[in-house]
Structure formats: C-alpha cells, structure tokens
Amino acid sequence: MHNVRLIARLDIKGPNLIKGVHLEGLRVIGSPQEYATKYYQMGADELIYLDTVASLYGRNNLHEIVKSAASNIFIPLTVGGGIRTIDDITSLLRVGADKIAINTFATKQPSLLQEAAQRFGSQCIVLSIAAKKIHPGKWIALTDNGRENSGMDVLEWAHQGWKLGAGEILLTSVDQEGTASGFDCDLVNAVASTLPIPVIASGGMGTIDHLEAVIKCGKADAVALAHVLHYNKFTISDIKHEMIARGINMRSDGK
Amino acid sequence: MMLFGKTLDQQLPHRPQKVTYCTKCVVSNQRPRIAFDENGVCSACNYASEKYKFIDWNEREQELLALLDRYRSKDGSYDCVVPGSGGKDSGFTAHLLKYKYGMHPLTVTWAPFLYTDIGWKNYLNFKDKGGFDNILCFPNGAIHRKLSRLAFELHGDAWDPFQYGQKNYAYHMALKFNIPLIFYGESGEVEYGGSTKNIHKPFESPEDYKHLYWKGSGMDELVEQGLECGMFTKEEMQNNPLELYRIPKLEDMQRLNPEMHWLSYYVKWIPQENYYYAAEHCGFEANAERSEGTYSKYASLDDKTDGFHFYLAYIKFGIARATSDAAHEVRDGHITREEAIALVKRYDGEFPQKYFKDFLEYLSITEEEFWEVIDFYRELSPHLWRKVDGKWKIRHTIWGGGVDD
Numbered sequence: 001m002h003n004v005r006l007i008a009r010l011d012i013k014g015p016n017l018i019k020g021v022h023l024e025g026l027r028v029i030g031s032p033q034e035y036a037t038k039y040y041q042m043g044a045d046e047l048i049y050l051d052t053v054a055s056l057y058g059r060n061n062l063h064e065i066v067k068s069a070a071s072n073i074f075i076p077l078t079v080g081g082g083i084r085t086i087d088d089i090t091s092l093l094r095v096g097a098d099k100i101a102i103n104t105f106a107t108k109q110p111s112l113l114q115e116a117a118q119r120f121g122s123q124c125i126v127l128s129i130a131a132k133k134i135h136p137g138k139w140i141a142l143t144d145n146g147r148e149n150s151g152m153d154v155l156e157w158a159h160q161g162w163k164l165g166a167g168e169i170l171l172t173s174v175d176q177e178g179t180a181s182g183f184d185c186d187l188v189n190a191v192a193s194t195l196p197i198p199v200i201a202s203g204g205m206g207t208i209d210h211l212e213a214v215i216k217c218g219k220a221d222a223v224a225l226a227h228v229l230h231y232n233k234f235t236i237s238d239i240k241h242e243m244i245a246r247g248i249n250m251r252s253d254g255k
Numbered sequence: 256m257m258l259f260g261k262t263l264d265q266q267l268p269h270r271p272q273k274v275t276y277c278t279k280c281v282v283s284n285q286r287p288r289i290a291f292d293e294n295g296v297c298s299a300c301n302y303a304s305e306k307y308k309f310i311d312w313n314e315r316e317q318e319l320l321a322l323l324d325r326y327r328s329k330d331g332s333y334d335c336v337v338p339g340s341g342g343k344d345s346g347f348t349a350h351l352l353k354y355k356y357g358m359h360p361l362t363v364t365w366a367p368f369l370y371t372d373i374g375w376k377n378y379l380n381f382k383d384k385g386g387f388d389n390i391l392c393f394p395n396g397a398i399h400r401k402l403s404r405l406a407f408e409l410h411g412d413a414w415d416p417f418q419y420g421q422k423n424y425a426y427h428m429a430l431k432f433n434i435p436l437i438f439y440g441e442s443g444e445v446e447y448g449g450s451t452k453n454i455h456k457p458f459e460s461p462e463d464y465k466h467l468y469w470k471g472s473g474m475d476e477l478v479e480q481g482l483e484c485g486m487f488t489k490e491e492m493q494n495n496p497l498e499l500y501r502i503p504k505l506e507d508m509q510r511l512n513p514e515m516h517w518l519s520y521y522v523k524w525i526p527q528e529n530y531y532y533a534a535e536h537c538g539f540e541a542n543a544e545r546s547e548g549t550y551s552k553y554a555s556l557d558d559k560t561d562g563f564h565f566y567l568a569y570i571k572f573g574i575a576r577a578t579s580d581a582a583h584e585v586r587d588g589h590i591t592r593e594e595a596i597a598l599v600k601r602y603d604g605e606f607p608q609k610y611f612k613d614f615l616e617y618l619s620i621t622e623e624e625f626w627e628v629i630d631f632y633r634e635l636s637p638h639l640w641r642k643v644d645g646k647w648k649i650r651h652t653i654w655g656g657g658v659d660d
Contacts, residue, residue, distance in 0.1 A: 014591065024541040024553050025530040026589065056550060057597040132543050147545035147552060174543075179534070 023146030054082025070096020117165025176204030265471025341381030374557025380538030562607025
C-alpha cells in the first residue's frame with residue numbers, strides 16, 4: 001500500500017485564510033503564511049492553496065502568497081482559484097507552485113486541461129471538483145466556490161478530466177465541507193475506484209474514524225484537511241501516529 | 256391587464272432624485288428611510304461602528320439576563336414566543352434563549368408563500384434537531400394569494416401579506432397562550448439600514464409598522480381596493496378572516512401587555528456567525544447553489560417567491576439582493592468594499608427565473624401582466640431607469656455601468 005498523503009488545505013480570500021461551512025459563510029481564520037508554515041512544520045505532506053473567490057470576483061491574486069510560501073516551505077504546493085489561461089499557470093509555476101488546480105474555467109472550456117497537461121505534464125494539473133449530492137449515487141459539479149451549478153455529472157466529469165490529461169482529482173464534497181461530520185465515502189469511492197489517477201478527498205473530517213473510513217472504504221489516495229487543523233482539533237503528527245497504528249501507511253519521517 | 260394602474264407605495268415620492276452611494280458599503284440613498292451623514296456614510300454603517308467599537312456587549316447581556324429573569328417560568332410553561340422560519344437567524348435566537356439562557360420558548364412560524372425544498376428541510380431540522388415546540392401557521396391560501404396579487408400591483412411587492420403575519424401573528428400566539436414576552440431576532444431597520452428611530456432600544460411599537468414596514472399603506476388599503484375591483488366579495492370578508500394579519504385588538508393587548516424585544520439589541524448580531532451556530536445546533540443547511548440575484552446561499556432560502564421581493568426593490572430603488580447582502584458583509588468585515596462592488600456588478604438585479612412560473616401561477620397573472628407592473632414601476636422611477644432603443648436600462652450603478660454613469 002502506498003503512503004496516503006495528508007494535505008493541509010488553505011482556502012484564501014483576499015489576504016486572509018478563511019473557512020466556511022458548505023463553502024458558505026466564509027470566516028476569517030488568520031494569516032495564510034503563518035498557518036502554512038505551521039502545517040509544514042507539523043509534517044503535512046503537501047499544501048493546497050485555493051483562492052476561493054477568484055472566479056467569483058473574476059480575479060487571481062495568489063502570487064504573493066505563493067511566492068512567500070515557496071521560499072520557506074519545502075513540500076509540494078498545489079495552487080488554484082481563477083485559473084483561465086496557460087499564462088495563469090505559467091506565472092504561478094514560476095513563483096513556486098508545483099501543481100495547479102482548475103475548477104470553474106475547466107467546466108466551461110475543458111480543452112484547457114488538455115493544453116495544460118500537454119504543456120506542463122499531467123503530474124502538474126489537478127482537476128478540482130466541488131460535488132453536490134443530488135440523490136444517492138449521483139452528484140453534480142458546482143463552480144465559483146460552490147455557488148453555480150455547472151449541470152455536469154461528477155463521475156462523468158472526473159472521467160473526462162482524466163482523459164483530457166488531469167493527473168489528479170481534488171474532490172470536495174460540498175455537503176460535508178466544514179461540517180466535521182465525516183467524508184462522503186460513496187462519492188470518493190465512486191471516483192477513486194474507477195479512475196487510475198489519485199483522488200484527494202476533501203470535506204468532512206471530524207474524527208480519526210472519518211479519516212480511516214475515507215481511506216479504507218473511500219479508497220482515497222490523499223486527504224485534504226482544513227477545519228480540524230484551523231480550529232486546532234488535531235495536529236498532523238497526532239493524526240499520522242494514530243493512522244499508522246491502525247495500519248495505514250503514512251510518511252512519518254517529518255517532524 | 257393592470258387592475259388599477261396606480262400605486263399606494265408612499266415611499267416612492269421620498270426617493271432622492273440624485274443617486275448616491277454610501278462611501279463605506281454599497282447601499283444607495285434610494286433605500287427607504289436610510290440616512291446618510293455628512294461624510295456620506297449610511298446609518299447602517301454608522302450603527303456597525305457602534306456595534307463593533309462602542310457598545311458594551313457584556314452590559315447588554317446583563318440587561319438581557321435581568322429581562323429573562325423577570326419572565327422565566329418556573330413550571331416549564333412557555334415564557335416567550337420566538338417567531339421565525341427556522342432559518343439561521345431564528346434558529347440562533349430560539350436555541351440561544353432555550354439552551355443557553357434556560358427559557359421555555361414556543362416557536363411560531365408564519366409559513367412562506369411557497370416553501371422551497373431546502374426551506375422545508377431546514378424548518379423540519381429546526382424543530383427536530385434544534386428541539387423546539389413549534390406552531391406552523393398557513394393562513395387561508397385563497398385569500399393570501401389575492402392579497403399578494405393586490406400587493407404586487409398596488410405596493411409593487413407581492414411579499415407584503417407575508418410581512419403582516421410575520422409581524423402580527425406572534426402577538427396572537429402570545430395572547431392565546433398567555434405568554435407576555437416575544438423575542439424577534441434582529442431589527443432589520445437598525446442592522447441593515449433604515450429608520451434610526453429604534454437604534455438604542457430593544458423594542459418597537461406596533462404603531463410604527465405602517466410607516467416602517469408597510470410602505471405607508473397596509474392591508475386595509477389592499478382589502479378596500481380588492482373589494483372595489485371585485486377581487487374580494489363581501490361574503491369573503493365577513494367574520495373577520497384577516498384577524499391574524501392584524502395586531503390584536505387593543506383591549507386584548509392591554510390584558511396581557513406582551514413585550515416584544517430584539518435579540519440583536521442584547522447580543523452582537525452577525526448573520527454569518529448565526530449560520531455557524533444554526534448549522535451546528537439546528538441542523539441548518541445552506542442551499543445547494545446561490546440564490547438568484549446574489550452570491551449567498553444561506554439567507555432567505557425558504558420561499559420560492561423571495562426573489563421577486565428583491566427584484567421589485569431593484570425596479571423601485573435600483574438596488575437589489577446582492578447589494579443588500581454585500582452591504583452587510585462589508586459592515587461585518589467579511590469582505591471589502593471593492594469585493595462588494597464586484598459582487599454587485601456580477602449579480603445585482605439578476606432576474607429570478609427559476610421560480611418565475613411558480614410566482615405567476617401563485618398570483619394568477621400572465622407573463623405580460625407581470626411585465627406591465629414592472630414597467631409601470633419603472634416609469635415611476637425615471638431617475639433610475641431609461642429606455643434605450645426600446646429596452647429599459649438602469650441609469651446608475653455603483654460600479655459605473657449604468658447608461659448615465
């Protein structure tokens with residue numbers, strides 16, 4: 001079994017780290033740099049930065065935040081929010097991003113995934129999907145930080161995204177996001193078990209049991225955490241220690 | 256066809272002819288009863304500064320405790336009425352009173368015109384997960400629809416009959432169950448911009464309603480017009496069918512003398528924090544996607560017709576739902592003014608297409624009749640709207656995109 005990656009997810013709005021519930025009611029948590037550094041030192045395997053309102057406001061302003069993170073954080077950085085062009089990707093890679101996550105614009109112009117994957121390699125392109133459950137076994141993809149309905153079926157869209165060249169899927173359950181009431185394991189399993197590329201499960205972590213379930217039943221390759229870290233419910237090292245005790249492989253050579 | 260071809264909305268002549276915007280948030284001077292100071296700052300922003308900087312909320316909580324101690328029942332009988340939809344704000348209010356302050360609320364709900372699925376689910380969660388006794392009242396639907404039809408044309412807002420009950424129904428329940436205290440969530444006038452008459456008071460008087468909430472007209476005027484045009488029959492209006500829409504009779508009120516209070520006077524009112532609270536304690540869920548006309552998905556969710564209340568505000572005042580949402584988020588420090596302007600630009604005035612058919616059916620009007628009323632109100636607002644090549648265009652917006660900006 002591969003190491004399961006634990007990723008700290010940082011949703012950014014303007015200069016602030018923020019957090020919502022169901023991607024709504026965005027509460028200011030603090031400085032992104034401070035939290036990112038803390039999570040790096042705690043042993044996070046990767047960080048994800050998402051400018052959550054970039055598409056909503058029609059802008060993109062993560063450059064400064066990524067640049068300063070890249071200078072003292074030495075784990076992979078995935079960056080997303082408001083990505084529309086190859087130039088947007090190039091400039092974020094140039095300031096230190098390792099991977100680029102795309103949601104809203106890819107739903108409108110899927111060929112962007114293909115162009116980006118050909119140009120920069122699939123390993124660098126993450127398709128970010130915000131999934132809203134409409135009935136058991138059926139989810140639709142939302143865009144603009146969970147505000148607009150793309151009308152696209154999540155399972156079909158994930159499949160198409162992989163075909164177009166996405167190397168990884170960041171899969172957020174809007175229903176579970178921010179609630180600390182457990183992951184949508186059916187959703188994660190439905191995507192992860194049918195695609196050959198890694199799936200990052202996001203949304204719903206509240207307990208260690210939740211994490212174990214999404215890895216064992218959901219088949220998640222990686223898990224993104226926000227609420228439990230921002231609100232100091234767990235530390236990454238505690239989580240890893242417990243997961244290893246439960247027989248799940250994780251990188252533990254960090255601090 | 257329009258039945259009357261006139262309006263009873265007494266607010267319209269008071270709109271300033273020159274549109275200006277608050278220099279701190281995004282609201283304009285067209286919002287009824289809002290006041291601007293010499294620096295161009297609106298009354299709601301000025302109240303927000305007080306709320307965050309000057310009001311001693313510990314002191315206010317002491318006032319609240321003293322009030323609640325006076326009313327709290329010893330035998331478990333109801334000691335306060337909490338009116339509300341079961342959304343985030345009434346969820347917060349009822350839960351705090353019951354579980355933090357040990358009160359015994361009877362929650363009462365004046366039903367929306369047409370429940371949305373998410374609204375109904377949240378209502379059920381409110382009573383089932385939040386844990387409250389609740390009385391849900393649907394007024395006579397045939398009459399309610401006619402009142403709404405009349406209000407749509409005569410007040411430029413089909414929503415008014417809901418508001419009559421929302422304000423007055425709680426008093427009827429208070430009298431019925433002998434509960435002398437009524438707790439509303441927030442004062443909309445104080446928190447979101449309007450009259451400053453009650454800014455330092457925990458309560459208001461029902462005598463204020465007509466002026467503050469009912470556009471200087473009211474249900475009696477609607478009924479009179481309805482009888483005149485034959486929409487209501489005399490028989491239909493016999494035996495007091497509209498009692499619940501009205502404040503109870505003076506002699507009944509004097510017997511119990513119920514006091515109404517706003518929680519927002521005693522507790523710092525932050526809708527976003529209420530959302531967190533209600534999500535945790537009352538099973539409240541945000542909508543699957545944003546509401547039309549705005550970016551938010553946690554406010555004013557339960558009624559399919561809500562979008563038209565805001566759309567008519569857009570027609571009459573040139574500002575709509577996104578302006579209202581963004582303005583109070585600026586005041587609460589959640590977003591900057593620039594962000595707010597971007598959101599207004601993107602969403603304000605978007606037509607509520609999703610429930611258009613439901614709305615027309617509910618009012619029993621055609622699409623043509625709908626647009627006739629809309630255009631009637633646009634024509635009453637030449638400082639806001641102008642026809643360009645046969646199409647109505649807004650003249651001024653905060654982002655400078657109006658045809659006369």
